[in-house]
Amino acid sequence: MSDLALGLWSFPLLLVLIALRAPIGFAMLAVGAGGLWLVTGSPNMWLAKMKNESFSTFANYDLAVVPLFLLMGQFATQGGLSRALFRAAEAWIGHRKGGLAMAAIGACAGFGAICGSSLATAATMGRVALPEMRRAGYAGGLSTAALAAGGTLGILIPPSVVLVIFAMLTEQNIARLFAAAVLPGLLAVAGYMLAVRLYLIRNPEAATAHAPLPYGARLRALVGVWPVLAIFATVVGGVYGGVVSPTEGAALGAGATGLVAALQGGLRGGGLWRALIATAETTGMVFLIILGAAVYNGFLGFTRLPQEIAELVTGFGVGPWAVLALILVIYLILGCFMDSLSMILLTIPTFWPIFQGLDFGLPPDQAGIWFGILVLITVEVGLITPPVGLNLFVIGALDGRTPASATWRAVIWFVGADLLRIALILTLPAIALVGL
Numbered sequence: 001m002s003d004l005a006l007g008l009w010s011f012p013l014l015l016v017l018i019a020l021r022a023p024i025g026f027a028m029l030a031v032g033a034g035g036l037w038l039v040t041g042s043p044n045m046w047l048a049k050m051k052n053e054s055f056s057t058f059a060n061y062d063l064a065v066v067p068l069f070l071l072m073g074q075f076a077t078q079g080g081l082s083r084a085l086f087r088a089a090e091a092w093i094g095h096r097k098g099g100l101a102m103a104a105i106g107a108c109a110g111f112g113a114i115c116g117s118s119l120a121t122a123a124t125m126g127r128v129a130l131p132e133m134r135r136a137g138y139a140g141g142l143s144t145a146a147l148a149a150g151g152t153l154g155i156l157i158p159p160s161v162v163l164v165i166f167a168m169l170t171e172q173n174i175a176r177l178f179a180a181a182v183l184p185g186l187l188a189v190a191g192y193m194l195a196v197r198l199y200l201i202r203n204p205e206a207a208t209a210h211a212p213l214p215y216g217a218r219l220r221a222l223v224g225v226w227p228v229l230a231i232f233a234t235v236v237g238g239v240y241g242g243v244v245s246p247t248e249g250a251a252l253g254a255g256a257t258g259l260v261a262a263l264q265g266g267l268r269g270g271g272l273w274r275a276l277i278a279t280a281e282t283t284g285m286v287f288l289i290i291l292g293a294a295v296y297n298g299f300l301g302f303t304r305l306p307q308e309i310a311e312l313v314t315g316f317g318v319g320p321w322a323v324l325a326l327i328l329v330i331y332l333i334l335g336c337f338m339d340s341l342s343m344i345l346l347t348i349p350t351f352w353p354i355f356q357g358l359d360f361g362l363p364p365d366q367a368g369i370w371f372g373i374l375v376l377i378t379v380e381v382g383l384i385t386p387p388v389g390l391n392l393f394v395i396g397a398l399d400g401r402t403p404a405s406a407t408w409r410a411v412i413w414f415v416g417a418d419l420l421r422i423a424l425i426l427t428l429p430a431i432a433l434v435g436l
Contacts, residue, residue: 003039007303010035014296015337024342025285028292035299053294058287061247062174065164067283068250072159072231072257073115073124074275079261082124084224085110090132091221095212097204098196100136101146104129105192108150109185110225112157113232114257116164117282118340118383122151122391126398139206140402142199145384145410148391149192149417152380155340157185158236159253161286162340162376164246169348172368174246175239180369180432182236184377184425191417199413206410227260286341293345306350310357320358324371327351328378328422335382339390343379351375366433373432374425381418384411 010031017027036045057063076082089103089110096102108125115121126147133143155162158178167174200207213221235253238244244252261267267275300306334343355371362370383391386408396404425431 003303004305004308006035006038007300007305018337024338025288025292028296032292032296032299036302039299039302049295049298053291053298057290057294062168064247065250066161066286067279068254069116069159069161070282071254071275071279073117073120074279075254075257075261076111076114077124078266078271078275079264080266081228082111083128085228086125086128088221088225091213091218095210097209098200098207100133100138101142101196101207102193104146105150105189109153109157109189110228112154114228114253115154116159116161118151118154119390119394121154122148122394123398125150126395130399137208140399141406141410142206144395144399144402144407145414146196148384148389148395148411149414151391152383153185153188156181156188156376156380158182159250162344163372165341165344166348166372166375170352170368172372176369177372178236179240180373181376183431183434184373184421187421191421192414195413195417199410231256289342290345297349306353309350310354320360323354323358328374331375331378332381335379335385340379340383343382362429370429370432374422377418377422377425381415384414386411
């Protein structure tokens with residue numbers, strides 16, 4: 001079997017391992033190591049690859065933002081900021097029909113501004129909002145779907161771990177990517193809230209309404225979220241303004257969030273230990289995926305599969321828009337099987353050279369930012385795409401009552417909102433490039 005054929009067959013094998021519930025990092029590591037052995041005829045190559053990749057990857061100073069952003073989210077959880085965000089959103093819009101679901105989406109956006117992880121956002125806000133919606137008589141499908149969709153805002157609203165990894169892989173400016181993600185993130189919040197309203201037109205019995213709170217109570221609830229606004233402005237504003245580097249901004253944000261959590265008493269009684277352990281566990285999982293992808297992509301480089309695919313696509317003579325649409329469709333399909341970070345690490349080494357060869361009438365730096373936002377939004381859809389969207393599993397495990405089919409029927413409305421947003425940013429790149 002030729003090296004190119006080995007590269008082609010490795011991808012179906014990788015999907016089979018993932019379908020068999022092998023950890024994605026281990027699956028990419030195993031397939032990449034085995035492929036290097038077969039291509040070179042010696043185990044020495046993959047052993048050397050493991051040694052070199054482990055050092056060169058994890059000695060990268062910029063990668064320190066990953067555990068720091070994750071630690072921000074853990075401190076925010078321990079400090080009760082997630083509950084404060086939901087209470088504030090509930091106070092202002094919770095009295096409306098479907099208002100609790102909209103409040104959960106708004107709170108997810110706020111929590112995403114100090115977290116950077118979709119799964120952490122979905123899990124944290126699910127623990128806060130699900131019991132409230134259940135007590136208010138909301139249908140299980142609407143509750144779980146709204147929280148699963150809202151959780152995706154954790155990787156879209158900056159700071160975002162996935163955007164950091166994309167920037168490192170493509171050598172794009174992290175601060176510009178963060179700035180470009182703000183408006184699409186706000187559009188996502190509006191689209192998800194609109195999806196709730198449209199769902200209730202078809203299913204009016206799925207949600208309830210209650211009397212609004214006095215404005216004094218609303219303002220008091222709003223005051224409780226000032227730390228989130230301050231931390232977001234410090235981190236994202238400092239990075240975009242060039243005052244601090246992304247790593248320094250992440251460290252500053254983690255320190256500020258930890259201080260807030262300590263003042264709120266959230267780090268007592270083992271709270272600090274729980275935050276550190278949870279951060280270490282998630283960081284270990286992320287770093288394993290990064291290492292596995294590095295080894296697997298090293299194997300693909302030996303087979304020349306990425307180069308052959310790039311030459312094949314450019315040789316078809318089809319327009320750049322058709323190629324870009326095909327890339328996005330591939331992401332939508334992969335989202336049914338893989339998490340967002342794995343997709344980025346696995347595909348960008350192949351898709352980025354292809355994209356660089358396309359002409360969309362934009363300067364190269366702006367085109368790269370636009371592509372990054374499009375990819376981010378598209379892989380985000382995979383987190384809520386039935387039947388294997390990871391956010392659906394997270395919320396389903398927290399709920400334990402709602403049938404998966406009910407969640408799927410409701411989440412389709414949110415997927416529709418995402419697809420419309422992708423089409424809008426695809427046709428109007430200025431949405432992602434405003435202010436750059």
